[in-house]
Amino acid sequence: MKALHDFVKKFEPDHGTSPFLHTTYDAFYTFLFQPPAVTQGGVHVRDGMDLKRQMVWVVLALQVLYIFGTWNIGQQHFSALGQHTGLLEGFHLKIVYGLIQVIPIFIVTHVVGLGIEFLYAAKKGHSVEEGFLVSGALIPLIMPPDIPLWILAVSVAFAVILGKEAFGGTGMNIWNIALLARVFIFFAYPTTISGDEVWISGIEKIDVGVYASEAYNFVHHGFDWIFAGLGWNTFGQGGTLVADGFTGATPLGIAAKEGWEGVSAVYTQSEIFWGTIPGSIGESSVPLILFGMAFIMFTRIADYRIIVGGIIGLLVAGFMLNAIAPAELTEDTPGIFKFMAIHPLRQMIMGSFLFAITFMATDPVSSADTPTGKWIYGFLIAFIGLIIRVLNPAYPEGWMLSILLLNTFAPLIDHYVYQANIKRRAKRTSEMAKTRDELITKRNDDVEIFTPQNAEGYRPVGNVGNY
Amino acid sequence: MGDFLNIFIKSAFIENMVLAYFLGMCSFLAVSKTLTTATGLGLAVIFVLGITMPINWVINEFILIPAELEFLRFILFIAVIASTVQLVEMVVEKFSPGLYAALGIFLPLITVNCAILGGSLFMVSREYNLTESIAFGLGGGFGWFLAIIALAAIRERIRYSNVPPALRGLGMAFLITGLMGIAFLSLTGIDPAVFAGWSGVAE
Numbered sequence: 001m002k003a004l005h006d007f008v009k010k011f012e013p014d015h016g017t018s019p020f021l022h023t024t025y026d027a028f029y030t031f032l033f034q035p036p037a038v039t040q041g042g043v044h045v046r047d048g049m050d051l052k053r054q055m056v057w058v059v060l061a062l063q064v065l066y067i068f069g070t071w072n073i074g075q076q077h078f079s080a081l082g083q084h085t086g087l088l089e090g091f092h093l094k095i096v097y098g099l100i101q102v103i104p105i106f107i108v109t110h111v112v113g114l115g116i117e118f119l120y121a122a123k124k125g126h127s128v129e130e131g132f133l134v135s136g137a138l139i140p141l142i143m144p145p146d147i148p149l150w151i152l153a154v155s156v157a158f159a160v161i162l163g164k165e166a167f168g169g170t171g172m173n174i175w176n177i178a179l180l181a182r183v184f185i186f187f188a189y190p191t192t193i194s195g196d197e198v199w200i201s202g203i204e205k206i207d208v209g210v211y212a213s214e215a216y217n218f219v220h221h222g223f224d225w226i227f228a229g230l231g232w233n234t235f236g237q238g239g240t241l242v243a244d245g246f247t248g249a250t251p252l253g254i255a256a257k258e259g260w261e262g263v264s265a266v267y268t269q270s271e272i273f274w275g276t277i278p279g280s281i282g283e284s285s286v287p288l289i290l291f292g293m294a295f296i297m298f299t300r301i302a303d304y305r306i307i308v309g310g311i312i313g314l315l316v317a318g319f320m321l322n323a324i325a326p327a328e329l330t331e332d333t334p335g336i337f338k339f340m341a342i343h344p345l346r347q348m349i350m351g352s353f354l355f356a357i358t359f360m361a362t363d364p365v366s367s368a369d370t371p372t373g374k375w376i377y378g379f380l381i382a383f384i385g386l387i388i389r390v391l392n393p394a395y396p397e398g399w400m401l402s403i404l405l406l407n408t409f410a411p412l413i414d415h416y417v418y419q420a421n422i423k424r425r426a427k428r429t430s431e432m433a434k435t436r437d438e439l440i441t442k443r444n445d446d447v448e449i450f451t452p453q454n455a456e457g458y459r460p461v462g463n464v465g466n467y
Numbered sequence: 468m469g470d471f472l473n474i475f476i477k478s479a480f481i482e483n484m485v486l487a488y489f490l491g492m493c494s495f496l497a498v499s500k501t502l503t504t505a506t507g508l509g510l511a512v513i514f515v516l517g518i519t520m521p522i523n524w525v526i527n528e529f530i531l532i533p534a535e536l537e538f539l540r541f542i543l544f545i546a547v548i549a550s551t552v553q554l555v556e557m558v559v560e561k562f563s564p565g566l567y568a569a570l571g572i573f574l575p576l577i578t579v580n581c582a583i584l585g586g587s588l589f590m591v592s593r594e595y596n597l598t599e600s601i602a603f604g605l606g607g608g609f610g611w612f613l614a615i616i617a618l619a620a621i622r623e624r625i626r627y628s629n630v631p632p633a634l635r636g637l638g639m640a641f642l643i644t645g646l647m648g649i650a651f652l653s654l655t656g657i658d659p660a661v662f663a664g665w666s667g668v669a670e
Contacts, residue, residue, distance in 0.1 A: 124629075162642060162646070163646070165631070166630065166631060166634055166639070166642055167625055167628055167630065167639075168625065168628030168629035168630050169629060172625065172628040172629070174621050174624070174625070174643070174646070175646055175650070180646075183649055187649065187652065324661075324662060336661060337661075384653075387657070388653050388654070388657070391657045391658070391661055392653075392654070392655075392656045392657045393656060394655070394656035395653070395656075398653070401650070401652070401653030402653060404649065404650040404653065405650045405651065405653050405654075407650065408617055408621070408646075408647050408650045408651075409617055409620075411617075411620035411621050411623065411624040412616055412617050412620040414620075414624075415502060415620050415623070
């Protein structure tokens with residue numbers, strides 16, 4: 001270990017002559033080793049647990065979602081084509097297909113985001129801030145698998161420069177970086193990410209109701225060569241029409257028009273629960289997200305108040321909408337009321353509620369700071385989010401926008417919680433002072449109460465009175 | 468009552484004066500440095516909008532339209548707004564001299580706050596009746612109040628951040644307003660009427 005450390009140390013560039021190289025070196029150095037500077041003496045915290053190490057826990061919790069998402073991209077692609085429909089059939093093809101989609105997204109996100117971070121750190125002359133680690137891991141998970149890479153690059157640059165660096169860097173942003181990147185695409189390139197169109201990778205809409213897969217490119221053919229050599233299934237040429245009855249709509253896209261009846265005609269409830277449905281890369285699998293939620297709640301990276309408050313908010317909003325919806329759904333009932341009638345627990349597993357409340361809302365920087373504020377913040381995210389999802393016909397899903405909306409109000413919530421706290425304590429102090437004054441008056445008036453002054457043989461100490 | 472609430476919610480959250488129409492920006496940006504002054508100005512705007520809207524409605528309905536004097540609308544509306552602001556100014560000066568000093572020139576400048584004249588003109592073009600115009604005035608004022616205190620809270624939070632020198636002050640206020648506008652887009656398109664339930668008749 002020592003030899004390795006010395007070996008890495010040999011490459012350290014000089015800070016004065018080449019600041020950019022030094023900050024880059026420093027970023028990787030602190031990523032590999034515990035930072036060398038710890039407080040000496042005194043009662044200060046002497047833990048090597050810095051921001052970077054804390055963030056790695058979140059990134060670790062996201063890894064299962066990456067693995068599942070990679071497979072699911074392939075699974076959705078092939079089951080749309082009617083090939084290898086079994087979950088484990090053609091497993092190598094699905095994984096390779098997913099990797100070909102995910103890896104470029106991951107690389108572009110990190111090159112753009114970290115590149116901007118490194119440039120800013122060199123310009124400001126301090127070490128690289130670690131803030132992009134989690135954002136960089138989250139951004140690919142909330143993108144559709146087919147996102148054009150240049151749009152991704154523009155959106156990441158927008159989020160990092162205007163959302164973070166303008167506010168003073170890591171820990172200073174008001175809005176969640178990953179969601180700013182997504183919302184930028186959502187409003188600037190709506191056709192790419194609208195959420196109720198085709199979310200399956202490599203499937204093109206040719207005409208109304210006619211879909212076909214794109215032809216495979218040279219990367220796929222390269223893998224075909226290997227697989228053929230091994231005697232396994234190969235991708236083939238692609239460009240085939242998709243299976244009959246394929247719609248490509250996400251459950252929420254269907255639910256907005258036809259309610260749960262329409263959803264259950266296409267997807268079973270267990271499919272929605274386990275996540276073998278089209279969607280963003282990492283949002284779909286409920287059990288894996290619950291695993292990640294337990295993991296970051298147990299390690300106390302995420303605050304349980306936001307998550308529990310969010311679940312309560314979703315149930316309250318869900319039951320409220322259920323109460324508004326007509327008791328019996330008929331053919332004529334508008335889709336919006338059919339959507340309202342869906343049970344809140346089904347609302348919870350559909351779409352990306354759990355992903356958003358676990359990994360997006362609990363961001364410690366952009367959420368409210370105070371414990372009471374966190375309850376309010378989590379509750380309102382879920383409440384407003386469900387209302388946006390169900391009642392706003394313009395957006396199929398609401399969590400991204402409701403989290404951004406509550407990020408806007410988080411400082412205000414904190415302010416009022418502080419003020420209430422100050423008021424409560426001032427009141428308590430004044431009450432205590434009042435009780436004390438009363439006691440003193442009582443004691444002066446009533447000689448029966450024992451005080452040093454009315455004890456026998458009392459003599460004041462010090463230079464007081466007629467001594 | 469349902470109608471009243473609909474218009475209130477719509478004008479406060481869904482069609483927010485500042486963040487959807489970008490009206491009343493000058494005082495929005497200038498007085499949002501601290502929360503106390505922002506709260507004071509916000510309350511003043513609620514008050515002025517809530518009072519001028521019905522007065523302007525009465526003037527428009529019973530004087531301007533019967534006498535066919537619609538071309539005087541701007542002048543009369545501004546006159547009503549200016550006199551209301553004068554009233555608010557005297558009240559604030561009497562009861563809260565501290566706030567009066569903090570608001571400074573921006574209190575009289577509510578007169579030319581475009582949100583207020585804009586509100587009255589929206590009221591005319593959308594053909595609201597008296598109760599609707601009261602709801603619209605209070606709702607629009609409340610939305611403005613909410614936006615300015617949110618902006619002030621954010622600006623208080625970033626006060627000690629290492630913001631690039633070129634962006635400090637107003638630059639950041641513009642940037643934050645834009646991003647707040649994005650966040651508020653989440654509510655555009657919701658029709659509060661659906662809260663009342665479905666009548667059972669297909670449209």
